[in-house]
Amino acid sequence: MRFLELTVTIVIAAPCAAIFCRYDSTQLAFFSRLLPSRRSPPASSRQRAIANACPIRYCLAVAPQPHNKRDLNNDIDISLKTPYGLILMRSPTPSASRITASPTNFFKLACRTLPLLAVMLAAPVHAAPQGKVDCIAPAQPGGGWDFTCRSVARALQELSLIPAAMQTLNVPGASGGVAFSHVQAKRSSDDDLIVAASTATTTQLALGNYPNGNADQVRWVATLGADYGVIAVAADSPYHSLPELLDDLKADAGSVTFSGGDVAGGFDHIKVLMAARKAGIKSIRDIKYLAFDSGSVAISQLLGGHIDAFTGDLSEAKSFVDSGDLRILAVFAEDRLPGELGDMPTAREQGIDVVAPNWRGFYTPAGASEASYTWWKQTLNDLYASPQWKQIMTQNGLLPFHKSGDELNRFVDQQITDIREIGGELGMIR
Template sequence: MQKTLYSLALASLPLMTLLSGSVLAIPEGKTECIAPAKPGGGWDFTCRSVARTLQELDLIPAGMQTINIAGASGGVAFSHVRAKRQGDEDTIVAASTATTTRLAQRRYAQGNADQVRWAAALGADYGIIAVAKDSPYATLTELLDALEQDPGSVSFSGGDVAGGFDHLKVLMSARKAGVEELRDIKYLAFDSGSVAITQLLGGHIDAFTGDLSEALGFVESGDLRLLAVFSEERLPGEFSGIPTAREQGIDVIAPNWRGFYLPGGISDESYQWWVDNLDTLYASEEWKQVMQDNGLLPFHKSGEAMTQFVNQQIQDIRELSDTLGLVQ
């Protein structure tokens, strides 16, 4: 895709950089962020909040449009990027631990991590388990006790496919609680966290497994009650009242990083331009406010460090999934 130099960015580059011929390629006009889910979920939040902040900080030359490509817990979008967006330097794709989980379990058709370029993680969204406000379960312990008595007695909804990271949070917790028949636990997958929560509030499901950012609006409205957050310790500020799973005797930690990958086949210069600008975004006061408002905690990796992290996480999740019989 043809690129041009952007005068403001060029003016700020050191003279030696200009003379060396290593000026970074940047988008010419509007850019796109692909959210691999329907509007309202975590990936949609990632795209829209980053797009808004990039524009506020004048880090992109024009607007950024969010494109929703739902299906197969990110698999449809991954296949689309691999087949249709190779070398597209104007596109970023929202990703998270759910993405690496599906890659680890070989759930993306002929998909693997080295077919795209991993750009950055811009925060961590910790996992939660929640119930409707009128649920009979007041604590995580009560809910898991019910599963221990009868693994099929509690149904869960999540914005991820069966065997995905949302599902794994429940399975890991149940295993820690002594539930033996993990395959009997009911999990219903939906295309986004918001849809999964709507099913819960409609009385069709007993509990929701997902991430704090997905549930926050429903908690603030009083419709949803959080039983546990899967963090090392209680979250700061307004989230400090949420008990951790660990303090309830369930030693499970489940951070869900939120960030981006780029299409394979893009130039090193374009890749580095996106990495640098996402680094700048992460360091800004504007992004710190977005994180605070949406329950994201500091977590940042980019460039080669991000690629190494993704590869290691895929290896770790594959080993866990293999133990639970979830790897294809």
């Protein structure tokens, strides 16, 4: 038997969906006369009765097409296409003669299913937060993660991309490990939470420094730029170039002490070790590195005369450079940075071929809903594309670097693999 397919489009306040009702040509002859026209309201009393029987307003478009897949004479298949996938409903039909006698039976059956479908569709595809949301900065105020949370919160509110306020919660400790564990233990399915992340996060995961932590326990949402690593000294330091500092390390690997807002073995530490290896220093394990809870604290220790050099990111150091307190010895970028940042020399141009970008972005709990994850991803994509965010990037030394969703997850997996290889060579894997 030849079958026809009828497409019925349900229009509700939420996104539209399409229901496909499959039945034979005899049934179609009855239903085509009963269905209200898209261009005009129901005309007959029977049409009005059917329309009133449905609990949601609908608009119908009849599009018969050949359908030869299988005999549906004993079943009515209703398949609902939604953003969450295909929902198939099947219910035994009365005999053809009974349908002929009472063709509204089929439509009554379909209408009974619509309340459930309407509820399922009423939730928007991109579930925006309903109230205040939290952004966890896994460090003390003043560091790179704190900058990421606070600058993004301010920009989202100014651009009206978020329905309510976003507050920053500082959860310092273990270079993001305390915050990572907190999310797993307390907020593993929280839709109203994002957490600032960076290359420091992936470094700790790669080296096994988060107890029982792995990248699959969170979902990586989006990056909003890259913050290139630097080595800086106090304005009155005797060092005026990276080779001068590295020459002292060659003579005595313990003669220079570095500070950073990352734990020993973290990316701030690894950047120094990578530069030392490129300079031909063999005893890199003897290089002194002191870890602090944030980059600002590490710089304060440097300016207090307790440390010889700072290793971190440009966003952490820029305000101190602008005030004249710090001098940048090297930026770990491919080329000189644009604009006013172009006065800072790269490590590469000084003969040390090390490039160390530190991306800035966010992750969400792995148990958060798909709709919430999609909303955060799209919202952060929109923020990155805005002129306001481009201005924030320029003002704070962030360079273009944007990945989101699956692309970012693949990037993070590869970065973790690469760092793990370096850490293995240095004996840092736990």
